[in-house]
Amino acid sequence: GAGVSQSPRYKVAKRGQDVALRCDPISGHVSLFWYQQALGQGPEFLTYFQNEAQLDKSGLPSDRFFAERPEGSVSTLKIQRTQQEDSAVYLCASSRTYGFEEETQYFGPGTRLLVL
Amino acid sequence: SQQGEEDPQALSIQEGENATMNCSYKTSINNLQWYRQNSGRGLVHLILIRSNEREKHSGRLRVTLDTSKKSSSLLITASRAADTASYFCATDFVREYGNKLVFGAGTILRVKS
Numbered sequence: 001g002a003g004v005s006q007s008p009r010y011k012v013a014k015r016g017q018d019v020a021l022r023c024d025p026i027s028g029h030v031s032l033f034w035y036q037q038a039l040g041q042g043p044e045f046l047t048y049f050q051n052e053a054q055l056d057k058s059g060l061p062s063d064r065f066f067a068e069r070p071e072g073s074v075s076t077l078k079i080q081r082t083q084q085e086d087s088a089v090y091l092c093a094s095s096r097t098y099g100f101e102e103e104t105q106y107f108g109p110g111t112r113l114l115v116l
Numbered sequence: 117s118q119q120g121e122e123d124p125q126a127l128s129i130q131e132g133e134n135a136t137m138n139c140s141y142k143t144s145i146n147n148l149q150w151y152r153q154n155s156g157r158g159l160v161h162l163i164l165i166r167s168n169e170r171e172k173h174s175g176r177l178r179v180t181l182d183t184s185k186k187s188s189s190l191l192i193t194a195s196r197a198a199d200t201a202s203y204f205c206a207t208d209f210v211r212e213y214g215n216k217l218v219f220g221a222g223t224i225l226r227v228k229s
Contacts, residue, residue: 031215042204042219043159056216091159095215103215107151107159 002026004108006092012114013082021077021111025094032075033105034067035091043091049075050098082115089113122205126224135192137223139205140185147208148181149217150190154201162190164208197229 005024013019025032031050035043036059046065048056051072060067064083069075079086089112093105123138141148150162165172165181165188172179178191192199202224206217 033217035217035219040221042206042221043217045216045218048216093159104149104161104164105215105217106161109158 004092004094004106006090006108006111008111009109010112010114012116014116015084016081017115018078018080019082019113021079021090021113023075023077023092023108025073025075025092026096026106027073029094029096029106030098031095031103031105032069033093033095034075034077035093036061037089037091037110039088046077046090079113082113084115087113087115122203122220122223124223125221126226128226128228129195131195131197131227131229133195135195135199135225135227137190137203137225139188139190139220141188141205141207141218141220142186143207145183145207145209148179148188149206149208150177150179150188151204151206151219152201153204153222159204162203192225195225195227197227199225200227201225 007022033048034046036046037043045059047067049069052069064080066078089110091110092108095103095105121140147166149164151159153159163174163179165179176193181188202222204219204222206219208215
C-alpha cells in the first residue's frame, strides 16, 4: 500500500525566502510527526499532531517554523525567512493510533532543503 | 539535543561477518527502537524492545537492552552488501501527547562484497 509521501523531495531556497514542505501520511493514521535531520546526525523531533490538533511543538527551533494539519490528514511545514542553518532533511512520520501504546512510526523519504 | 550516542560512528566489514552496534541513552525509557536509513528508502523501522525485555530477535537481527547501564546493542549476523546503511537507535517516551522518538547520531555500516 501507499506509504508516507513528501514533496518536494529537494528544495533549494535563497536565504530569506519562505518555503512550504508537504507531508501526506498513510491514510487513516491519527498521529503525524515532523523531524529535522542535519547532515551526519540523527533526526530531531520538531512537532506532533493528533488529527488536526498540534499537541506538541516543543521542538520547533524558532518562530519562523510553523506547521499545520487543518483537516487531520495532509500536513505542511512552513519555514519563513529561511536561514542557512535551516538546511537539513525534513522527515515526516505517521502512526496509526494516538500514541498511548507502542506504535511504529512510518517515515517518508524526506525533503532535503538547502538554503544558499 | 540527541538522547544518546551510537558506537562506533562507522563500521566496515566483509560480507558474511557479523556487525555489532551499541547505543547509550540518558534517561528512563518505555522502549527502544532501531531504525535503518539509506538513500534509497529513507528511515525504516527494524525492531522494538520494551524496557522490561532484555533480548529480542528478528531474522538476522538481535537486540539486547540493559536498562541498568542505559545501553542497547544491535547485532546483524551474516551481513550482506544490502545491509549497508546508517543505523539509529531511538528511545520512546509514551506521554499524554503522543510518543516522541529521540534518536542517537547513528552508526554508518558498510558491508563490502
